[in-house]
Amino acid sequence: MPTSKVTRNYQITIPQEIRASAEIEEGDTVTLEYDEAENRILIKLPRRGRRSTMRLGRSLTVEEIERSIERGIRE
16 A cells, blocks of 8 residues: 655645556646544545536626535535
8 A cells, every 4th residue: 555754744745656546647636535434534536527518698696606616616
């Protein structure tokens, strides 16, 4: 099992074999989640591919845009 050391700035490097297997590339943003029950940190991989879009036929308000961003972050 690969290991990684935590630097004094609390940074870690994802080992090359894991980056290659998970296809993590430079510049990708990954999400970290702590699983208290299992006492482990989960790394969620970035989404790839086209995002779905739709035309509403109207302009969006700032509040609607902010709600959509918050919903996207939660998902």
